[in-house]
Amino acid sequence: MKVMPRPALIVILLAALIVLSVISLSAGKIWVPWSAWTSAGHDTRWVIIFELRLPRTILAIATGVALGMSGAALQGYTRNPLADPGVLGISTMASLGAVLTLYLSYFGAMGGATWLLPVGAMAGAIIGVVTLIMLAGAASSMLTFILAGVVLNMVSGAGVALALSLAPSPWAVNEIINWLMGSLADRSMEEVRFALPFIAAGCAFLVVASRALDALTLGETGARSLGIRLETTRFLLAVGVGLATGASVAVTGVIGFVGLVTPHLMRPLVGARPGALLIPSALAGAVVVLVADIAVRLTPSVTEVKLGVAMAALGGPFFLMLLISERRRLA
Amino acid sequence: MTTLAAAALHVRLGTKNVLQGVSATFAPGEVTAIIGPNGAGKSTLLACLAGLRRPDTGTVKLGDQMLSGLAPRTRAQHIGFLPQIPEVAWAVDVRTLVGLGRTPFIGARGLSAADATAVDEALSLTATTDLAHRNVATLSGGERTRVLLARALAGAPQWLLADEPLAGLDPGHQLDAAVLLRRLARQNGCGIIITLHDLHMALRAADRILVLAGGRILADGAPAQALSPAVLAAAYGIRAHIGSGVGGPVIEILERGPP
Numbered sequence: 001m002k003v004m005p006r007p008a009l010i011v012i013l014l015a016a017l018i019v020l021s022v023i024s025l026s027a028g029k030i031w032v033p034w035s036a037w038t039s040a041g042h043d044t045r046w047v048i049i050f051e052l053r054l055p056r057t058i059l060a061i062a063t064g065v066a067l068g069m070s071g072a073a074l075q076g077y078t079r080n081p082l083a084d085p086g087v088l089g090i091s092t093m094a095s096l097g098a099v100l101t102l103y104l105s106y107f108g109a110m111g112g113a114t115w116l117l118p119v120g121a122m123a124g125a126i127i128g129v130v131t132l133i134m135l136a137g138a139a140s141s142m143l144t145f146i147l148a149g150v151v152l153n154m155v156s157g158a159g160v161a162l163a164l165s166l167a168p169s170p171w172a173v174n175e176i177i178n179w180l181m182g183s184l185a186d187r188s189m190e191e192v193r194f195a196l197p198f199i200a201a202g203c204a205f206l207v208v209a210s211r212a213l214d215a216l217t218l219g220e221t222g223a224r225s226l227g228i229r230l231e232t233t234r235f236l237l238a239v240g241v242g243l244a245t246g247a248s249v250a251v252t253g254v255i256g257f258v259g260l261v262t263p264h265l266m267r268p269l270v271g272a273r274p275g276a277l278l279i280p281s282a283l284a285g286a287v288v289v290l291v292a293d294i295a296v297r298l299t300p301s302v303t304e305v306k307l308g309v310a311m312a313a314l315g316g317p318f319f320l321m322l323l324i325s326e327r328r329r330l331a
Numbered sequence: 332m333t334t335l336a337a338a339a340l341h342v343r344l345g346t347k348n349v350l351q352g353v354s355a356t357f358a359p360g361e362v363t364a365i366i367g368p369n370g371a372g373k374s375t376l377l378a379c380l381a382g383l384r385r386p387d388t389g390t391v392k393l394g395d396q397m398l399s400g401l402a403p404r405t406r407a408q409h410i411g412f413l414p415q416i417p418e419v420a421w422a423v424d425v426r427t428l429v430g431l432g433r434t435p436f437i438g439a440r441g442l443s444a445a446d447a448t449a450v451d452e453a454l455s456l457t458a459t460t461d462l463a464h465r466n467v468a469t470l471s472g473g474e475r476t477r478v479l480l481a482r483a484l485a486g487a488p489q490w491l492l493a494d495e496p497l498a499g500l501d502p503g504h505q506l507d508a509a510v511l512l513r514r515l516a517r518q519n520g521c522g523i524i525i526t527l528h529d530l531h532m533a534l535r536a537a538d539r540i541l542v543l544a545g546g547r548i549l550a551d552g553a554p555a556q557a558l559s560p561a562v563l564a565a566a567y568g569i570r571a572h573i574g575s576g577v578g579g580p581v582i583e584i585l586e587r588g589p590p
Contacts, residue, residue, distance in 0.1 A: 215434045217428070218482070219414070219417070219420065222414060224403070225381060226407050226432070226435055226486075227407030228403065228434065272421040272423045273421070274421065
């Protein structure tokens with residue numbers, strides 16, 4: 001594929017996002033025509049757009065940006081095209097953090113504070129990235145990172161399962177499972193207000209790391225010889241991925257594969273430089289999540305298919321393809 | 332001009348004493364070759380000199396400043412380093428790769444015109460201008476080595492420290508690289524320190540040879556003096572004859588064992 005000038009690529013992605021946002025606001029069980037948009041409150045359909053679909057659309061974009069950029073940053077840092085918050089267990093760690101806070105609030109320990117869940121998710125995600133970097137150690141080869149991710153996934157998955165099996169009531173189980181599957185349905189502006197600042201902050205941390213990610217193309221020794229402080233890079237990565245992934249998991253549950261797929265789609269277009277990949281990846285992540293969410297809404301089924309499930313269904317085969325093409329490099 | 336000086340370097344890796352009191356001062360405008368058997372501590376010494384590894388005891392000074400006291404970015408502006416097995420993780424194009432050498436100079440706005448000029452210069456010095464738009468993944472081993480040398484030169488460093496920069500090059504390109512290193516030392520006043528395995532190349536390419544064995548300096552001086560049969564026997568356990576060839580001294584390796 002031909003390398004595209006980056007501004008052109010970004011403009012194309014932004015244009016796609018705008019078109020998709022309009023479709024996202026209009027599409028669903030009830031199709032809202034343009035005429036209803038300006039009727040300001042008189043039309044019930046106006047309520048559908050601004051109370052239901054606007055937060056959903058904003059969250060789809062924000063989650064896509066967070067996961068797309070986190071995936072690109074993790075792949076850049078690990079120099080591993082198979083890295084992503086889901087594969088490396090960071091999303092599961094965020095879920096574990098969130099589930100533990102659901103638990104606490106169920107027992108009324110924290111007075112059921114709503115801010116607790118996102119904080120728990122972000123804390124889980126940050127601990128996840130830090131553990132990953134520590135487990136992979138100084139000789140952070142492709143393999144050790146993936147293995148560290150497997151360990152993290154297993155441990156945090158077990159934690160979530162334990163929380164489920166010890167759940168005090170079937171409703172709590174139901175609530176947790178529903179949330180774990182990942183969805184954008186029935187979100188309100190409150191969730192938007194909560195997630196957006198953290199996702200923005202997380203992405204800012206990652207963008208600051210872009211020069212270091214570029215230099216890491218030459219390996220850790222190469223990057224250090226170019227004056228990069230890897231401790232700083234690791235800090236930016238842990239906080240950036242932690243905030244962005246944690247905040248998006250907190251409001252939408254686990255939506256996998258976005259962080260894996262989008263850097264791959266963008267890499268040939270930007271010429272593979274990891275730092276140049278961050279923003280196109282973020283925008284493409286938003287496009288992918290938005291398209292998936294629109295598709296989920298338009299699928300004729302009795303209950304809506306969960307977005308996380310739909311992404312897994314699409315992402316699984318993609319991951320398989322990737323694995324087959326990477327097999328030679330890993331062997 | 333500033334010197335690069337190591338004083339009493341000790342490095343211990345696990346239970347092995349890799350460097351045991353190495354002291355040497357390097358002058359700009361000279362090509363120094365560090366030679367020695369496998370595991371002699373050559374790469375560790377080079378990493379210490381580049382400020383990438385902190386010795387357990389001992390100091391490295393650039394001019395009158397401690398290397399460990401310099402900010403990494405400042406250090407990287409002065410000292411270029413080429414690792415022994417350079418990793419290139421992503422299939423970027425050659426120009427982008429060489430541009431990474433400008434990392435210590437890049438401001439918030441990305442590569443400037445001056446950076447682009449420096450990249451062009453590095454490409455032309457290493458005769459890789461024609462490869463500029465090729466993808467790194469498609470290069471041959473020798474092309475890759477030259478491109479990575481260009482990457483190290485793109486920062487126009489005052490000091491170039493390269494671990495086995497000639498390995499994997501054919502004799503023609505080895506000669507080109509040796510001539511280039513010499514020219515950088517003579518014309519630009521660069522201080523160049525390389526590790527080598529090829530004794531002939533060391534004799535021809537270097538102004539000074541430092542023989543390292545078991546973490547200690549065995550010999551240090553002009554090539555013909557440093558590489559005596561006695562030193563070769565002590566360092567490598569080989570018996571060698573040093574005679575004179577058409578272009579200078581030649582080494583004939585005879586057999587294992589002391590002279």
